[in-house]
Amino acid sequence: MTYNTNNMEFVTKMEHDIEASGLPDAVKHKLLANLLLLKSKKVNLLITGATGCGKSSTINALFNADVSKVGVGVDPETMEIEKYELGNLVLWDSPGLGDGKEADNRHAKNLTAKLLERDADGNPLIDLVLVILDGSSRDMGTSFELISNVIVPNLGEDKSRILVAINQADMAMKGRGWDRVNNRPEPALEQFLQEKVESVRRRIKESTGVDVEPIYYSAGYKDGDAPQRPYNLTKLLYQIVHYTPKEKRTIYANNINRDREMWKDDDELKDYRNSILDDIVESISDCAETGAEIGESLGGLFGSAGRTVGRVAGRVVGGAFGAVKSIAKSFFGGLFGW
Template sequence: MNKRKANVFENLKEDVYQANMPEKEKQKILKNIMNLRDKKINIMITGATGCGKSSTINALFDMEIAKVGVGVDPETMNITKYELDNLILWDSPGLGDGKEADNRHARNIIKKLQEKDFSGHALIDLVLVILDGSTRDLGTSYELINSVIIPNLGRDKENRILVAINQCDVAMKGRYWNKEENKPEPPLVKFLEEKVQSVRRRIKEGTGVDIEPIYYSAGWKEEGEKQNPYNLSKLLYFIIQHTPKEKRLVYVNNLSRDTSVWRYNDNKKDYVHLIKKSFAETVSEYATQGAQIGKSIGSVFGKTGETIGGAIGGVVGGVVGAFKSWFS
């Protein structure tokens, strides 16, 4: 049986009920919490065959609770739908298995990108395009990005697409990957940084859209052996940054509880702290909107802070006090 940690929205409500504030303010905040709870995120995940979409999804999210289905439209039934509470993942088939199949998959992707939600907005909030870092032949991926996805994103294209280069550990046929420390050595870092810039430049030249690709490894498990992910926290941070702020709390309940997957990252930023901070900012800005708290927000949402930290806990140790400090 899958034992889940406390739901962040349940903790928000509990914190408000126990807070020392006027009943009118409590009801206002509780109404805001209900609005946040009802938000949904729709993410499409796509890429060429063999890029590692499934391993990325499994590493990022708690797939034990996922409900699996397919598109209700017969024309898009080959796009797999995973529902994790209000987080909905649309996993499109990989491209590169033949012209006829690729054309069919491209039509299905375009159809899904043009779909609207009940409010008339685009259904898909974010498209995560995964590239295979182990190959130099990215022609199929560029065709997917430049000719299929970006032309059908509508407005705000830069914030609705994220390009991530997976399998960075085998980008140079496994050379210069430090297995003991689970990180790239300087020659591989240089190679990967150049690859990032090359991808960025090719997309800019083809579409006029300036994006910021990242590289990572989703890790692997086979025959009793395991390699932990690398830069997965960075990938999650970028996903969150590309998500409308009022929808970000949806991730908290659905992240992988395997603490090892978040541990290994580059040292450019403290991604774990920034992830927690992003969640906390949503609570600060939206849960308390229109309410007069009259005290530190953190002093009200103590239990919620523990849950938010626990979502990616074990990476940097205890986080009970961290949530409060952001709102002092």
């Protein structure tokens, strides 16, 4: 089933702007050829984690898709893995382990089948696996078992297709150390979370030989009439976009949550907003032959209106950076309807 979203709006606008530009025909043809390929692409994102880790709240926060309303299907080959389609973005919501031996065996079998599934071109169907850990729990043994015994062994050669994120950072010390006014961890909690990230990274490396870069975040929640905004959601989105195959990153453009409140609070260690833009632009221009650097005010994407986000770096053919800049200004600047 399909959720009614106009996923091709971004690509359609880009096509129009390129056609209307004064670029040489050869340049137009190359960029339009890239866009034509994008129309046939799908991103398949598999999300798994133990019960209560916050998979649904994470999906809703990132993609503005209330999973109770999104078109839902069940894969006939892997029963119990729910499928949500948002245009060309396909989300697979799979139970993790921890529901009892019989259920765990069934979940492991279903996950293995999905990870081994191939698309029409013979490539792995799943582009990326997001494993969500419960940051409020000290016992992550079942999640490590899931990663070590099920996910990593079935990723094939490309082990970079796994992301690990620790949700509910605000509850990591049972609610202590969380600055609710500024929606961020206080120093003691921040150190605790960094130590947890390092512990998770080290444990996965020791058991699988795979290097991961776990992050901590909070998907947010609504407590009565008082919602708590997410924290580090932009960082999580950056990792998802960055580790998606380059030729598919643009697919996220129309599915990003347009509520600006969702993207306000991050750890400020990196300009994740600008990095997301870099990666999405690279999705269009990756096959180009020459380089260009674009610096432009993008109308405050992920921030206050008119904010200068900074450079959007893209490899483009000849003068095609002008078209990319135009689209960035007109589309991304209003991505959240500001």
